[in-house]
Amino acid sequence: MNPRRLTPSMSLLLAFESSARHQSFTRAAEELSLSQSAVSRHVQNLEELLEITLFQRQGRKIKLTDTGAAYLKEVSIGLSKIRSATLQAISYRHGGGSLHLAVLPSVGSKWLLPRIHRFYEQHPGIQVHIHSRIGQFDLELAGIDVAISNSQDGQWPGAVAHKLMGEELVTVISPALASTLKGRRPADLASKLLLQVAARPNVWGDWFVRQQLPLNRMRVGPVFELTHHLLQAVQADIGIGLVARFLVEKELQTGQLLEACEGASSHGIDYFVFTAEQRLDFPPAKAFREWVQREAALGAELPADAVRP
Structure with a gap:
């Protein structure tokens, strides 16, 4: 033809x-x-x-x-x-443009959004269109330039990875439910429901192994699609969560949540910023990647000028 x-x-x-x-x-x-x-x-x-x-x-x-x-x-x-x-x-020509960013829902709401005003202050001409996504997918087919996600090996087909931060997993519990524990040792947690996120089905089992506790003592609780929903369930006194510290930093500081047993944290999965190979030198994507790496290097706690009422 x-x-x-x-x-x-x-x-x-x-x-x-x-x-x-x-x-x-x-x-x-x-x-x-x-x-x-x-x-x-x-x-x-x-x-x-x-x-x-x-x-x-x-x-x-x-x-x-x-x-x-x-x-x-x-x-x-x-x-x-x-x-x-x-x-x-x-x-x-004016240092502007836009990019499409995929991010885990919990990371987007609890870590990225409270900080992203700093990106706009530094790059007023760039717009970031944020999409909540769980798991890996074809970035090019989905029209996504950059993704923030966790990964065991830092591999994502068709993307280049840059590490953002490691993950410290901590046990979190509501003050009301904490008052009913016999103690704050790892073994004492087995008396309560252990809440889970669907994408991390083995997280409690791995934690029990690290704490040298028998797996048959686990009281597996409800499974949630989103970490945000799991945290709401923890605050509602339903059970205990095992989540990344940087997602609950504010709640731990204000006392809305407590560490169920201090000193029993463990390393989880690392977080990366993945850039689609064909967008690696795309100016908005490059500017965002460099900015988010700097933010991650500051640590989990929000800088004072990043706090919004």
């Missing part, structure tokens, strides 16, 4: 897309600063090139055919991406 048939000119596509949106050649002509006859001719040329009918013509009225409606849907996506890419290219 002739490649030209598969790649109509931009003038033809713009005339079609505008006419389809307005359902009018006249209004499309006004939008594109062309004559009505020029727009009509462009659409007719596109139909001849594709050898399909895009519009039903009834006098001066036009209506998309089913084929035309399907074509509009795909063409609109393509034109939108072209316009977005053009705006990105223009914005680079």
Whole structure:
């Protein structure tokens, strides 16, 4: 097939897309600063090139055919991406642009969002579009430039990893439930429900092994999709959680939560910032990666100027 048939000119596509949106050649002509006859001719040329009918013509009225409606849907996506890419290219002159970031929900809400105003202060021209994601996926296919996630080995197909921080797992409990414990030793926790996150099914078992406790003493509690929900359950006196310290730093400082047994923390999974290989030198992605690495180097506790009421 002739490649030209598969790649109509931009003038033809713009005339079609505008006419389809307005359902009018006249209004499309006004939008594109062309004559009505020029727009009509462009659409007719596109139909001849594709050898399909895009519009039903009834006098001066036009209506998309089913084929035309399907074509509009795909063409609109393509034109939108072209316009977005053009705006990105223009914005680079001023150090701006935008990026799409995937982040674990708990890390996003508890660690990233309280800090990200500092990124905007340093890079006012860059916008970060945040998507909550759990687990690995195809970054390029999903349109994601950068991801923040945990990993046993720092590997993510199609991405380059930079370590952010290690994970210290701590046992957390509500003050009310803590008052019912016989003691604050590891063995005393076995009398309470041990809450779990679905993505980390072995975390309590590993902890029991490290504490040299028999696994048959575990009282496995409810499983939660999100760490945020698990922490709400802990605060509701349902059971004990085993979570990354940097996610509960504020609650431990204010006394909303307590360490169920101090001195019994353990190392968990490391956290990384993953950059899609083809976006490694993409200016907004590079600026964000360097910034988030600096933030992680400051430690889990929020700097004083990062606190928001």
